[in-house]
Amino acid sequence: MPLRQTLDFLLYDWLHAQQLTGRPRFADHSRETFDAVLDTCERIAREKYAPHNRTLDIEEPRFDGEKVILPACSKEAYDAFAASGMLSAAQDYAIGGMQLPYTVESAAHTFFAMASVSMGSGMLTVGNANLLMVHGTELQKQVFALNEFSGRWSGTMCLSEPQAGSSLSDIVTRAVPDGEGFENDPLGPRYRLTGNKMWISAGEHELTENIIHLVLAKIPGPDGKIIPGTKGISLFIVPKKLVDADGRLTGARNDVALAGLNHKLGWRGTTNTLLNFGEGKFKVDGRAGAVGYLVGRPHEGLRCMFHMMNEARIGVGMAAVMLGMAGYAASLEYAKNRPQGRPVGPAGKDPSRPQVRIIEHADIKRMLLAQKSYCEGALALALYCARLVDEQHTGEPDVANEARLLLEVLTPIAKSWPSEWCLEANSLAIQIHGGYGYTRDFPVEQYWRDNRLNMIHEGTHGIQAADLLGRKVRMEGGQGLELLAGRMRATMARAGSRADLAAYATALGEALTQVADATKAAWSTGDPAEALANAVPYMQAFGHTVIAWIWLDVALSVPANSNDPAHEGRLRAARYFFHYELPKIGAWLQVAASRDPTCADMPEEAF
Amino acid sequence: MPLRQTLDFLLYDWLHAQQLTGRPRFADHSRETFDAVLDTCERIAREKYAPHNRTLDIEEPRFDGEKVILPACSKEAYDAFAASGMLSAAQDYAIGGMQLPYTVESAAHTFFAMASVSMGSGMLTVGNANLLMVHGTELQKQVFALNEFSGRWSGTMCLSEPQAGSSLSDIVTRAVPDGEGFENDPLGPRYRLTGNKMWISAGEHELTENIIHLVLAKIPGPDGKIIPGTKGISLFIVPKKLVDADGRLTGARNDVALAGLNHKLGWRGTTNTLLNFGEGKFKVDGRAGAVGYLVGRPHEGLRCMFHMMNEARIGVGMAAVMLGMAGYAASLEYAKNRPQGRPVGPAGKDPSRPQVRIIEHADIKRMLLAQKSYCEGALALALYCARLVDEQHTGEPDVANEARLLLEVLTPIAKSWPSEWCLEANSLAIQIHGGYGYTRDFPVEQYWRDNRLNMIHEGTHGIQAADLLGRKVRMEGGQGLELLAGRMRATMARAGSRADLAAYATALGEALTQVADATKAAWSTGDPAEALANAVPYMQAFGHTVIAWIWLDVALSVPANSNDPAHEGRLRAARYFFHYELPKIGAWLQVAASRDPTCADMPEEAF
Known part of the structure; x- marks a missing residue:
């Protein structure tokens, strides 16, 4: 099934994205304008991304001592992408945007991720600029965000440090006021930053004229000491090249230097860097220290940054989905064309008969159907989450609040589930x-x-699981989980009256009860260490339950008695998921519900 | 836990390998001689293999038009390995062997696989020579096998062809008598071979003076046509360089040419080749056609080759185990040394306290314990199979026959289970x-x-599963499965009387019943297409049940009330497996038992 056909079904037949055009923000849009965006992105991805995916893998980024060299195709793809206007697709018309619903924007991005995930499609740049649109001053928006949306400059997020990985409370990058009058810089209170940032994607390259780093750092107190913990963290704009208040390059480099490129297992089209801030390689006004402009208020940096990290988590999930879809498409093509072996049974024992194509073997079909059910199910979840983002931003207050809460609960699943199961899909491919x-x-x-x-990246499996079971299913009195259960029950009720789906409704109901019971049981002693000891298996079961629900809901959008093989395919994928996958949750939930201490209590010397 | 300590426990405390010295073949051996072999292999692996594992990955084999270039460390490692005598460790004293039990030989090989799996430790060479010791003539043994055991020459197995992958009945390599008197060549009936062989490991290199290919080919009938199917397949010795009856190189190349190197995802230290036989690049006596000497009788080639393939399957399983162990050791080391984050709960909320090492986090412990339980459990199974090989070869007739049947059933598990779960272990690492x-x-x-x-390689997961459910559990009236069940019941009976293990005995008993029931249910209609449609999930469940049994049996060898942390570790790993893993079998067996047609019936156009 071509991706476009799957997207069309999910967007229009299932999520009714066309209804969004009834809202004031999207009133100028129509299915035709949505389709035009999809057409454009499909074309650019086909022409500028897909042909070069292997090139990116082979011609890994390298540093010649001055510049980071990427293959020429990277620049061509970036320019074509920027020229498409997709970087500012979601923005207001007033600043050159398209006021495109996030649902459609997300769908459009799938083409790039499937064609060449590491070529990149500006996720970090858009996230960076979006953050500034919310938390920046007017001039910061004008100078930095708008130049990112136009594609002139690109953006990063600089959180991790070598000694502090995911533990942001332990970062030690310092920001001190940059002399007298530091508060009066038109671009924002001006600081000098010193420290090392690790795992910075797109931290150095020549794709754009400038790179706008958003950097977490700590402002020392009057005693010169930094405040331990996350409370002391502030957020700064640190451009690679210094700019003036009109957005012109001043001609001077800022004191940000590439300390090293990471050499990765994959995803090689995107540079990943260790950056030194303020080590004095590029002195500004004769002094070491990277110039940075405060965003928002001091000590509120993490709150601002989390805004960006949630978008990034959904984006990572979608990338995982589309890599899965790419493998599914490739292996389906191969299976349809590769002759090998003969059918099981008497007919297959005659070697004078020609070999059959491997897609005729049951085990190959099993591996294809598993991929389809993982990847299309996860794609549906990702688009469902995107639809919730649109609800949150443009729905009535009650609906918007529900969408917000649902997103809180679903974000760790939308990130973790595809990253695990669409990886498994790739292994099957x-x-x-x-x-x-x-x-x-x-x-x-x-x-x-x-x-x-x-x-x-964007939080390991373990971190997503701790977020889900430690925070999301309990926040605001457990309302998010209850809302999700309500959505599931609504789907079950509709499915209950369809002969071909009623059994799945029952199975989903049982799964939901098991998840709810396990959630309570995990927390029954109130001890976080006990509750969270098996958070990952809990999240795996939760994710499988969510995907089962999504498949059941998708199946409900398939007309009964259709002759369309695509519809048959969706019903089969749903059936596969209910028969082969959902029954797996028992093993995962059992250890979470019993707060099984087998792992947590393991003495170190016994390993 | 250092590998050596684990091996010592499994070999001596669990499998009682020292008892083998009571048998005539091993009478000169003692625990001391066994230990000396392990010491030597451990040292060579540490000195010649481990330091170069990354080099092999980076300096992939390349063909300069004449020779295949490998990094220098490959040759040094090969020479050290050959000098150790391990290539002929299992052979008779009379031909320079050590008469070492296979159990100890297998254990000794683990060091090499863990240090650098693709450096190779002669598995194919030994398998090749072993086959000739069984099926070759006296002179074939003398000239080919002995020169392989000495390390002077190396060996390959050439089965697959580009158009025939795993479907050996479709190979088209032809072998025709090499002129008059072809039957009288002292090295065996002489043929000329023509065809292309794909996926030939170690098919070309300069590590040894010569390479002895064992090649499957078809001898055309009087009408010049080859017989369809596997029945027409014969086996030939095809040396890369021609040799005389005294084993001297004649100075002439045989007509075997490298057509290409495969560029692989990993395992790069071993060349993998496409070989052209008889294309005329190296004419012999002025004519194209690779000279090959028939092994055994015409048309019985596959039977001879299967001998080698069974050894190879167990070897592949062991390689997978040891890659798993390597990742476990590396990630354990990392987890013990990397500070990151703080404990869950109130104490962890104080950012002024230092970070803890990540091994103190429950989820890291979970990932370590999972690796331990997968890898040490699979290592135990592999050594158990090796012990069965010794029983088969040196046990009393009844015991030997039991061992043979058990090996038939366990071989697909010993190959498939580690290749799936020790890969998962590597992902956790x-x-x-x-x-x-x-x-x-x-x-x-x-x-x-x-x-x-x-x-x-050596048969995909799907092929192993079809072998298990289609053949092994049913062969000889299901005796193999019944024997295995008997061994499991014996373990359960012993465990039933130990308070700490009785619950696992019960769980294993239930699992065994489920597997037995699913086996019957899968075959209840007698239709192979129905029975085998879900052979892979069946095999996954079978494998988990086998490993649970192995862990329970291993746990029984741990003395009660021991203070040794290694013993605590084994009991924990067993507990992990019973709590977290064994419950997974239900989901897998359900589809096998119900002969679920969801995948098999999927219409092609619905994908």
Whole structure:
């Protein structure tokens, strides 16, 4: 099934995205304008991204001592993407945007992620600029955000440090006021930053004229000491090249230097860097220290940054989905064309008959159907989340608040589930190719390597799970979980009256009860260490339950008695998920519900 | 836990390998001689293999038009390995062997696989020579096998062809008698071979003076046509360089030419080749056609080759295990040393306290314990199978026959289970490293890539599953399965009387019943297409049940009330497996038992 056909069904037949045009913000839009955006992105991805995916893997970024060299195709793809206007698709008309619903924007981005995930499609730049649109001053928006939306400059987020990985309370990058009058700089209170930032994606390259780093750092107190913990963290704009209040380059470099490129297992089209801020390599006004402009108020940096990180989590989930879809498409194509072996049973025992194509073997079909159910199910979830973002931003207050709460609960799933199961899909795509899948002559091994990143960045699996069970299912009195359960029950009620789906409604109801019971049981002693000891298995079960629900809901949008094979395919994928996958949750929930201490109590010396 | 300590426990405390010295074949051996072999292999692996594992990955084999170039460390490692005598460790004293039990030989090989799996430790060479010792003539043994055991020459197995992958009945390599008197060549009936062989590991290199290919080919009938199917397949010795009856190189090349190197995702230290036989690049006596000497009788080639393939399957399983162990060791080391974050709960909320090492987090412990339970459990199974090989070869007739049947049933598990779950272990090892695990600065990403091969070569997962459910559990009236069940019941009976293990005995009993029931249910209609439609999930459940049994049996060898942390670790790993893993079998068995047609019936156009 071509991606476009799947998107059309999910967007219009299932999520009714066309109804969004009834809202004032999207009133100028129509299905035609939505389709035009999808057409454009599909074309750019086909022409500028897909042909170069292997090139990015082979011609890894390298530093020549002055510049980071990327293959020429990177620049061409970036320019075509920026020229499409997609960087500012969601923005107001007033600043050159399209006022496109996030649902459609997300769908449009799938083409790029599937064609070449590490070529990048500006996720960090858009997230960076979006943050500034919310938390920046008017001039910060004008100078920094708008130049990012136009594609002239790109953006990063600089959180991690070598000694502090995911533990942001332990960052030690310092920001001190930049001399007298530091508060009066038109671009914002001016500081000098010193410290090292690790794992910075797109931290150095020549794709754009400038790079706008958003940097977390601590402002020391009067005693010169930094405040321990996350409370002391502030947020700064640190441009690679200094700019004036009109957005012109001053000609001077800021004191931000590349300390090293990470050499990665995959996702090689995007540079990943260690950056030194303020080590004195590029002195500004004769002094070491990277110039940074405060965003928002001091000590509120983390709150601002979390805004960006939530978007990033959904984006990572979607990237994982699309890598899965790429592997599914490649292995489906291979299976349809590769002759090998004969059917099981008497007919297959006659070697004088020609070999059959491997798609005729049951186990190959199993591996294809598993991929379809993982990837299309996860794609549906990702688009559902995107639809919630639109509800949150443009719905009536009650609906918007519900959407916000649902997103809180679903975000860790939208990030973690595809990163685990669409990676598994990529492994199945390799398996279908047999030995060929293990060679670099076919694309599937690269998808698998690229996808392995997604369980790590923007918060590891363990961090997502702690967020889900430790915070999201309990926040605001457990309202988010209750809302989600309500949505599931509504789906079950509709499915209960359809003969072909009623059994799945029952199964989903049982799964939901098990998840709810496990949530209570995990927290029954009130001890976070006990509750969270098995947070990952809990999240795995939660995710499987969510995807089962999504599939049941998608199946309800398939007309009964349709002859369309695409519809048959969706019903089959749903059936696969209910028969083969949902029953797995028992094993995961059992350890969460019993607060099983087998792992947590393991003595270190016994490993 | 250092590998040696684990091996010592499994070999001596669990499998009682020292009892083998009571048998005539091993009468000169003692625990001391066994230990000396382990010491030697451990040292060579540490000195010649481990330091170069990344080099092999970076300096992939390349063909300069004449020779295949490998990094220098490959030759040094090969020479050290050959000098150790391990290639002929299992052989008779009379031909220079050590008469070492296979159990100890297998244990000794683990050091090499863990240090650098793709450096190779002669598995194919030994398998090749072993086959000739069984099926070859006296002179074939003398000239070919002995020169392989000495390390002077190396060996390959050439089965697959580009158009025939795993479907051996479709090979088209032809072998025709090499002129008059072809039957009288002292090295065996002489043929000329023509055809292309794909996926040939170690098919070309300069590590040894010569390479002895064992090649499957078809001898045409009087009408010049080859017989369809596997029945027409014969086996030939095809040396890369021609040799005389005294084993001297004649100075002439045989007509075997490298057509290409495969560029692989991992396992790069071993060349993988496409070989052209008889294309005329190296004419022999002025004519194209690779000279090959028939092994055994015409048309019985596959039977001979299967001998080698069974050994190879157990070897692949062991390789997967040891890659898993390598990742476990690396991630344990990392987790013990990397400070990051603070404990869950009130104490962790004070950012002025120092960060803890990540091994103190429950989720990291979970990922370590999962690796331990997968890898040490699979290592135990592999050694158990090796012990069965010794029983088969040196036990009393009844015991030997039982061992043979048990091996038939366990071989697909010993191959498939580690290739799936020790790969998962490698993914967990990456996860523990966080972003660092995704870089090539740490070894774990390479282990994961290397290990992905093991679900593919020597018969894919799908082929192992069809072998298990289609043949092994039913052969000889289901005796193999019944024998295995008997061994499991014996373990349960012993465990039933130990307070700490009785519950696991009960759980294992239930699992065994489920597996037995599913086996019957899958075959209840007698239709192979229905029975085998879900053979892979069946095999997954079967494998988990086997590993649960192995862990319970291992746990029984742990003395009660021991203070040794290694013993505590084994009991914990067993507990992990029973709590977290064994409950997964229900979901897998359900589809096998119900002969679920969801996948098999999927219409192609619905994908």
